[in-house]
Amino acid sequence: MSSELINALETIQKEKKISKEEILHVIENALVSAYKKHVGKAVNVEAKVDPETGAMSACVIKKVVEEVSNPLLEVTLQDAKKVSKSAKIDEEIKIPLDTDDFSRIAAQTAKQVIVQKIRESERDSLYEEMKAKIGEMINGSIYKISNRNIIVDLGRTEAILPVSEQVPKESFSVGQHIRALIIKAEKNAKGPNIVLSRTHPDLVKVLFELEVPEIYEKVVDIVNIVREPGLRTKISVISHNSKVDPVGACVGVKGARIKPIIDELRGERIDLIPFSNDPVKYITAALSPAKVLTVAIISEEEKKAEVIVANDMLSLAIGKSGHNVRLAARLTGWHIDVKSEEQKKQETEQKIANKTSVLEQLKGINDKTIDLLVQAGFTNINKIAELKIEDLTTLPGIGEKTAEKIIEAAKEAIK
Numbered sequence: 467m468s469s470e471l472i473n474a475l476e477t478i479q480k481e482k483k484i485s486k487e488e489i490l491h492v493i494e495n496a497l498v499s500a501y502k503k504h505v506g507k508a509v510n511v512e513a514k515v516d517p518e519t520g521a522m523s524a525c526v527i528k529k530v531v532e533e534v535s536n537p538l539l540e541v542t543l544q545d546a547k548k549v550s551k552s553a554k555i556d557e558e559i560k561i562p563l564d565t566d567d568f569s570r571i572a573a574q575t576a577k578q579v580i581v582q583k584i585r586e587s588e589r590d591s592l593y594e595e596m597k598a599k600i601g602e603m604i605n606g607s608i609y610k611i612s613n614r615n616i617i618v619d620l621g622r623t624e625a626i627l628p629v630s631e632q633v634p635k636e637s638f639s640v641g642q643h644i645r646a647l648i649i650k651a652e653k654n655a656k657g658p659n660i661v662l663s664r665t666h667p668d669l670v671k672v673l674f675e676l677e678v679p680e681i682y683e684k685v686v687d688i689v690n691i692v693r694e695p696g697l698r699t700k701i702s703v704i705s706h707n708s709k710v711d712p713v714g715a716c717v718g719v720k721g722a723r724i725k726p727i728i729d730e731l732r733g734e735r736i737d738l739i740p741f742s743n744d745p746v747k748y749i750t751a752a753l754s755p756a757k758v759l760t761v762a763i764i765s766e767e768e769k770k771a772e773v774i775v776a777n778d779m780l781s782l783a784i785g786k787s788g789h790n791v792r793l794a795a796r797l798t799g800w801h802i803d804v805k806s807e808e809q810k811k812q813e814t815e816q817k818i819a820n821k822t823s824v825l826e827q828l829k830g831i832n833d834k835t836i837d838l839l840v841q842a843g844f845t846n847i848n849k850i851a852e853l854k855i856e857d858l859t860t861l862p863g864i865g866e867k868t869a870e871k872i873i874e875a876a877k878e879a880i881k
Contacts, residue, residue, distance in 0.1 A: 484587045490515045492579045497524055501563065509538045512560065525560040592623055593658040596651040603672045604662070608642050618644060618662060625660035633664050633696040636732050645730065647672065665695040670736070673727045674701070680715040689741040692796040696734055698785070700752065700793045702741040713738045739797065749773065749802060752794035756783035759807065770801045780806040828875040835872070838863060851876035 476486060497513035501524060513524040528541040530553050541561070546553035553559050606618040606625065616627040616638060627646055638644060647669040650661035663669065671691055680686040686705050693699040703712035716738050717724050728736060737755070742748040746761045749771055756779045764770040775783045783804045784791050795802045805813070827847060828836070842861050844850055851873060858869035 484583060486517065489580055489583070490517055492583060493522075496579060497522060497565065501526075506538060508536075511563075513565075522565050524563040524565050526563060527558050527560055530555050530557050530559055589653075589657050593651060593653050596623070596648065596658050596660050599648050600651055601648065601668055601672075603645055603647050603669065603676075605643065605645055608638055608640050608644055610640060611638070616644070618646070620660070623657055623660065625662050627662040627664065631661070631663035631665050633732070633734075635696045636664065665693070667691040667693045667699070670699050670701065670727070670731070673730055674716060677723045677727055678716050678718075680705075680710060680712075685710055686712045686715050690797055692793050694789050694793060696732070697789050698735040698737065698793060699731075700737045700739060700754075700797045702739040702748075702752070702797055704741040713740055737793075745769075745771065745798070745800060748798050749794065749800055752798050753783050753791065753802070753804070756790065758783070764803075768801070769799060771803070773802055773804045774810050775804060775806060777806045777808050780804065780809075827879045828872065829878065831872055831875055835864065835868065839872070847876050847879050851880055 493515050494513045497515075498511050501511050501513075502509060510527040511524060512527060513522070515522050528539055528546075530543055530546045531540045532543065532555060534540045534542055541559065543553060543555055546559045549561050550559055604620060604625070606620045609617045609619040609624060611617070614629045614632075616632070618625045618627055625646075625648070627644070631646075631649070646662035646664050647666050648660060649663045649666055650659075652659040652661075668691070670693060671688055674688065675682050678686065681688065681703075685707050686703055689702040689704055691699065691701050701716075703716060705712040705715070715723075724736060724738075728734065737752075739748075739751045739754065742751070745763060749761050750758045750773075753773065753775075756775055758773055758775055760774045762772045762774075764772055773783070782790070785793075791802055791804050828850075838861055839845070839850070844853075844858075853873055853876075855866055855869040855873065858864050858872060859866055864872075
């Protein structure tokens, strides 16, 4: 029986990854528990299982006293001498027990505890395994759909793909194969609670790592990914090898590499953007597929830029419900204001008109002179009043008398 126990423990240790010492400790506790059921909880008992042979032994620990008041915890010196000739008053002595009387109960208790321990160990092992896989893509089959939440069978456990992590236009049915990203693993009494996602940007990243060797080998790096699931994804990439085109590597010959990714994402559009430290180049590329005419940096500090596109490119640059320019802004980190050529022209004309109307307050100054001032950038009456005659005579068509007249008219206007 003892050798059978040791063989069983070694098998459990090998298959279930539970140490033999841990199970032996469980059995020892079961022996103690079984004996206490026989004689009472107040008894002080100790049990041991030999890790080499599996032999069980148990003993009660009692204090040697002259007169016994509690026979469960005390023993007379005379009785103690029968166990150990060196026994002395006030010392503790271990009295061996016959384990045959309660070993069957102990074995049953130990079996239950071991089964429970194995289940706990398997749950913990599975949780640790799944926790280590957060950010990885898994394959599974749909087990059931409950309240639009998809339950996925992963083999050893189940996972949930909640409505919030599903792409709205995608539809699945029971039994269908599915790939998704593990985004969360939590401990649960029944096993690990695994949460999946089909909307997370990292799902696209993992797909590219699988399809593009240069990304897997770190020759090409993904700098940033932004995504509006089901609509469009923008990815900026950079190459660490001057001979490798990062965009070309990701697309593949005739789209061989990017096509499986688009198929997996059910036709979601993917824009590959070459990363650049030059914000003008980066913003220009980020607004793909629209063609950009000019990019003006309005504020480096606030990261604001104005983009001008051809009139027929405006809707493409902005995208449906603004998703293209929104994704470009998230990808680059810049606030992007997109305008058509016509809009910019109208805006410029309006600004000139506004400035001209301001200068029309200068009494006695004709329209031709006002146009000259606007073109030269003199549009603030307060500043014109502070100018010297020679500041204005540098302008073509303005002599000293006209310059003096302009300054006087400005001073009069601000009184």
